[in-house]
Amino acid sequence: MxxxxxxxxxxxxxxxxxxxxxxxxxxxxxxxxxxxxxxxxxxxxxxxxxxxxxxxxxxxxxxxxxxxxxxxxxxxxxxxxxxxxRRGDGVHGRLSIAALPSAVCTLLPPALRSFRKCYPGIAVSVRDALQDRAMAMLEDGSVDLVIAGQPAWQGGFVFEEIASDQLKLVVSRHHPLSGRDRVGWSELAAFEFIAMSTSSSVRRLTDAGFIHANLQTAPAYEVDQISCAAALAAAGLGITALPTMTFAMFNADELTVIPLIAPTIERSIGMTWLKDRPLSASAIKFVAALRARRA
The missing domain is CATH 1.10.10.10 (Winged helix-like DNA-binding domain superfamily/Winged helix DNA-binding domain)
Structure with missing residues (x-):
């Protein structure tokens, strides 16, 4: 037909x-x-x-x-x-990006500002989404490019790192741990933990930390938004562990951030696209711009 x-x-x-x-x-x-x-x-x-x-x-x-x-x-x-x-005098096109909220708050603003200055004829749309949703949008063709954590399964994807951050313990300023200069994962068992939802890339990182410390922890709270985890911690309802890039997403006045050790967990953030779908000319230009910023 x-x-x-x-x-x-x-x-x-x-x-x-x-x-x-x-x-x-x-x-x-x-x-x-x-x-x-x-x-x-x-x-x-x-x-x-x-x-x-x-x-x-x-x-x-x-x-x-x-x-x-x-x-x-x-x-x-x-x-x-x-x-x-593109055969005309100017460069025109469209670019659709799905990105982690933390990337939208930190990595994308300066990158988009310089990109749009260089290519004003390229219309850019940005969708903020958790890891699983962002990858689903990439697979169904809703977006050209994803800025998120490294895919759990990379068989059909190309991933290129552009930034990294670390998980830190986030507690209320009045919490017993707030005066410490570092805390081991094994010490978290004594406190109620505020976890991100299972669709979040952050949840996989905190689960890995607990597994490494040989702990089985049932979250006291489970939330979708970083700001909600921070607010619950600030209220003294538990502790949480968040990547440093997410700190731009909440008010930390009532919180203390402490390095987590044994293990120290890093998160890799990068660009992801499908191996079997060629990038558009606009996406190629944006990838080059992010590479240049990384360099």
Whole structure:
């Protein structure tokens, strides 16, 4: 079957929003036209692309593959248009990045400022996301590049380090440990621990610290946001361990930061892209800019 550009856009919008109404609003078309496009595509394919039995639309197995293919086709077209535009006097294009919130707060602002000064014709979008969500957006084609921790499985990815930081113990200024100049992981067993959620790259680091210290610790609290972990610690509700790059994300006036040892755990932050998907011209320029800053 031959899909039009508009049909591809509608399929991608449905995959992004999981709502026919929201997809229509995103594209500036009527909801009936979105429904009709979906009906026609499903009819030609002979299978359902979305499950309408739930309160919110959900992509079927076939739907995930069709939307991913539509997204890849749109990306290919965008790359072609970008290449044509580059033949003019200026440099034009689009770049979509998913990055850890800590990277958005620290690494990206100066990099983006200089990049946009050099390439004002390249439109850049940034999505802040935890590690697992960022990698999922890279795999489904929502973004060109991820700035995050090293992937747990690197088989299909290219990872290039651009920064690193260390885990530090974060406690209330009134906590018994606040006067220490260093603390071993094994000493944390005596205190309630505030952990990041399992979808966070930070959680994997703290789990590794406890495993190395031969401790089995059940978190007293488990949160998604760095600022929430810091706030709970500041209130004296427990202790937490956070990478130094995240300190830009919260007010540390009521907190004490202490080096953690035995082991000292470092986090590698870098650029990740897919091995089997060539970077766009805009992404290549941004990668070069980050490499230059690293050097």
């Amino acid at each position: 031959n899909l039009t550009l508009r049909q591809l856009e509608i399929l991608v919008a449905i995959g992004d929003t999981l709502s026919l109404t929201a997809a229509a609003e995103k594209l500036g078309v009527s909801q009936p036209s979105v429904s009709e496009t979906l009906r026609r595509v499903e009819g030609e394919l002979g299978c359902k692309l979305v499950d309408r039995t739930t309160r919110q639309l959900a992509l079927t197995y076939e739907g995930h593959h069709v939307v991913a293919s539509a997204r890849e086709a749109m990306r290919s077209l965008a790359g072609t248009f970008e290449a044509i535009a």
